[in-house]
Amino acid sequence: EADIYQTPRYLVIGTGKKITLECSQTMGHDKMYWYQQDPGMELHLIHYSYGVNSTEKGDLSSESTVSRIRTEHFPLTLESARPSHTSQYLCASSESGDSPLHFGNGTRLTVT
Amino acid sequence: QQPVQSPQAVILREGEDAVINCSSSKALYSVHWYRQKHGEAPVFLMILLKGGEQKGHEKISASFNEKKQQSSLYLTASQLSYSGTYFCGTEMGGNNRLAFGKGNQVVVIP
Numbered sequence: 624e625a626d627i628y629q630t631p632r633y634l635v636i637g638t639g640k641k642i643t644l645e646c647s648q649t650m651g652h653d654k655m656y657w658y659q660q661d662p663g664m665e666l667h668l669i670h671y672s673y674g675v676n677s678t679e680k681g682d683l684s685s686e687s688t689v690s691r692i693r694t695e696h697f698p699l700t701l702e703s704a705r706p707s708h709t710s711q712y713l714c715a716s717s718e719s720g721d722s723p724l725h726f727g728n729g730t731r732l733t734v735t
Numbered sequence: 736q737q738p739v740q741s742p743q744a745v746i747l748r749e750g751e752d753a754v755i756n757c758s759s760s761k762a763l764y765s766v767h768w769y770r771q772k773h774g775e776a777p778v779f780l781m782i783l784l785k786g787g788e789q790k791g792h793e794k795i796s797a798s799f800n801e802k803k804q805q806s807s808l809y810l811t812a813s814q815l816s817y818s819g820t821y822f823c824g825t826e827m828g829g830n831n832r833l834a835f836g837k838g839n840q841v842v843v844i845p
Contacts, residue, residue: 654831658835663820664837665737665822665835665836665837665838666777666822666824666835667835668832668833668834671832673830681832682832682834713776713777717831719831720829720830720831721765721782721784721790721829721831722782722831723767723779723782723790724767724769724777724779724824724831724833725779726769726776726777726778727776728775728776729776
């Protein structure tokens with residue numbers, strides 16, 4: 624069974640605050656991803672990483688940034704949260720190309 | 736380029752069969768299928784690769800028509816646990832950068 628963890632599970636925060644969403648996996652996977660999903664909607668890729676010190680923007684433009692200093696850790700940061708950032712953020716990892724994505728339980732972010 | 740999934744929603748009784756579809760306008764390297772229940776993370780079901788290889792659960796049946804860039808997922812003898820939203824993810828280069836469709840909502844009733 625996949626082991627990928629996201630914290631916090633829920634976050635309500637005021638406009639202008641800086642936030643970091645945590646994502647960790649214990650499987651040693653090189654590839655990691657961040658998807659954004661609004662309720663009842665499709666998943667949009669916003670960031671991905673092929674390994675340590677490798678990060679690239681996804682298909683959906685996002686004001687967030689990511690870092691990959693360690694294989695197991697792929698945090699996402701918003702420097703100044705806005706109500707338009709309200710959404711669910713799902714982190715995933717995979718062993719390689721052609722491998723399944725293992726998703727974390729997500730962080731549901733609400734910016735007031 | 737996001738794939739197009741159809742039908743948008745399916746309601747079926749326990750034991751009935753259904754087919755849900757995913758199509759793309761681009762040449763595909765692979766198609767992934769995931770099921771997401773309300774409030775939960777998507778769960779992997781199947782990968783179909785260009786060339787015919789499949790990876791996934793034995794009880795899940797799917798097909799990939801490379802000429803038409805279409806994939807179908809077959810829900811056979813449906814169970815209540817099959818309810819959820821089914822997402823297909825497609826990618827073109829073998830790099831696992833998936834573009835997901837809007838999903839097929841499946842409801843199985845007793």
